[in-house]
Amino acid sequence: QITLKESGPTLVQPTQTLTLTCTFSGFSLSTTGVGVGWIRQPPGKALEWLALIYWNDEKRYSPSLKSRLTITKDTSKNQVFLIMSNMDPVDTATYYCAHRLRVAGTWRSFDPWGQGTLVTVSS
């Protein structure tokens, strides 16, 4: 069974840097064809894809946030990290991490997702 759980600060001040951790079980990020992504959702709004990291350390970012985002992994600890700099109140959202898998040469979308963690940006 695959599970993921996000952790990090619930409150950050404007201009600070946010570091979120996704701790997972049931799969390894050293296995070919596996990825972990980050998606966020402002209160009452739609989902927004942020970043992805793959087993081979390939990384992809949302262009609109690329200058502020860094995604990394610690395969030995089954963790993925998302670092977002220069936080602003508009970044207030629930942040989710999610598993991604390639099956028979074809990538599927995100499944399953973590429970999410609400991050509020306020002074």
Place this chain on the structure above:
Amino acid sequence: DIQMTQSPSSLSASVGDRVTITCRASQDISNYLAWFQQKPGKAPKSLIYAASSLQTGVPSKFSGSGSGTDFTLTISSLQPEDFATYYCQQYNSYPYSFGQGTKLEIK
């Protein structure tokens, strides 16, 4: 970037009804389309990938179709637990993008 547009934004239906939600991509995404269900305060749950393939454990009352730019999610015989918000997402090319959501409410 690919824009995903869902319609309707909200939908009222009764238990037992069959409903269809549409999702349109601003350019051809082949069949790289997923559907998610989200209930209040919960994480999204994957229903369908590759436009029409059901995720393991998802009941067959959910079905998806389409290819290219036009896609549909159909839910048959609505039950109380099906009332939620539904999102489509394209994963044909980066940046991945979601629709704005369709809120399915009880009439």
